[in-house]
């Protein structure tokens with residue numbers, strides 16, 4: 483599945499679990515950043531690369547019963563997960579659509595819920611949001627330009643992405659640092675941008691948008707915290723096949739998958755270390771009246 487979409491982490495069950503954990507760890511920051519970006523009750527919001535729906539659900543909470551969210555993803559199976567979660571929470575203001583936002587037809591594909599009264603032209607959204615999507619796209623500038631064009635003049639454009647390489651431990655731990663560096667190398671090999679967080683400012687401007695404001699959110703803790711360990715192991719497990727394809731010497735001497743959690747915990751406990759998971763950068767701006 484990963485090969486068909488270019489999304490390196492795929493969508494098997496463990497990846498859905500990983501996205502749900504990630505959503506929980508970064509959820510507060512995401513919702514606060516959406517409010518800072520200017521999301522308000524009554525808005526019509528487009529969430530691109532919605533995955534299991536955390537961002538769409540956060541947006542739905544903010545826009546309330548008089549607003550709506552259109553959540554799009556290229557993968558039908560993850561949209562099913564998102565729709566089930568939304569139904570379980572009793573949210574009826576989110577509609578889900580299968581859309582590849584890199585395709586030139588993307589604007590039309592989002593139109594059915596958002597057609598003007600005469601049904602001839604799509605009605606623009608009040609905001610477009612997206613978390614951890616631009617880092618996975620081959621042309622983030624082009625994609626941002628396309629989706630920003632679906633927003634009304636003055637509407638909100640806001641995206642959130644990781645600074646993967648900024649994950650670290652204090653003090654530095656050799657095993658954890660080696661795993662982090664291999665994760666960064668695997669992401670890069672697979673075409674993901676590991677510094678998209680700090681690149682958002684440039685990407686917004688290259689897409690023709692005004693310079694964004696931004697904020698940083700994160701999650702840190704002890705390696706013995708089950709969520710911290712599960713986050714590290716989840717990314718490592720998903721990317722291990724990519725690491726192994728890079729060369730057998732890269733994993734030489736590393737504990738195997740079953741032993742790694744204990745070894746990471748022991749190393750961190752011995753050094754009384756704190757682990758900083760990758761910071762999430764949120765950037766936002768407004769669509770100018772003049773648009774290409």
Ligand SMILES: C[S@@+](CC[C@H](N)C(=O)[O-])C[C@H]1O[C@@H](n2cnc3c(N)ncnc32)[C@H](O)[C@@H]1O
Pocket residue numbers: 487489501505530531532533534535536537554555556557560581582583584612613614615618
């Ligand atoms: C890392 S996940 C993030 C999901 C969600 N935004 C979140 O923060 O939990 C990236 C999502 O983008 C989707 N995606 C990747 N390429 C896409 C494309 N070209 N069009 C639409 N969605 C895409 C993937 O299927 C995946 O669900």
